[in-house]
Amino acid sequence: MGYRPPMTLMPATMTLQVPEDPQLRIDFSVSLNEEHVTLHVSTQLATITLGERAHHYSLLALARLRLRDARRDLDPTSQGWIETAMLAHSLGMDIAHLNIHIFRARSQFRQVMLGTCQGFELIERRRSELRFGSYCFQIVRGSAVEGVFLPTLPAMAIKSPTNGAGHVQQIV
Secondary structure, eight states, rough: OOOOOOSSOEEEEESSOOSSOOOOOOEEEEEEEOEEEEEEOSSSSSSEEEEETTTTHHHHHHHHHHHHHHHHTTTTTTTTTTEEHHHHHTTTOHHHHHHHHHHHHHHHHHHHTTTOOTTSSSSSEEEEEEESSSSSEEEEETTTTEEEEEEOOOOHHHHHSSOOOEEOOOOO
């Protein structure tokens, strides 16, 4: 899956009307010095720019972990998990501040999606760990594509004997 330019740009105050199979993609636009992270959410119908927010960097960190583990061919159920305390430390914040970032990211995402993606969480949690959800995403740093993550559906959803591994397209 290569980069597709947005079909329709909408302000972040708008909401997406998502078809039943949204083929949702999240694009991270990261400045070279990593001081600025802008998020774009795309479906087949439109792209919404969510702007530049502090909590987008926390999402970026989680997405990079998911991408790293997928590149190492880890089982999809193991990809991207990190202890909450470890992530907070690596981002230079305490756990309470990280939880605020997570709350804000989830709230922004749910508001834009109008609750249509109930089967998927932007950030998944389990006991003392979290990870970026099972969405297609792309990370662009400056003008270079850092990586693309393409999860596949679980085996029972696609009715095949595959293991449902998330696939990564690495662009060098």
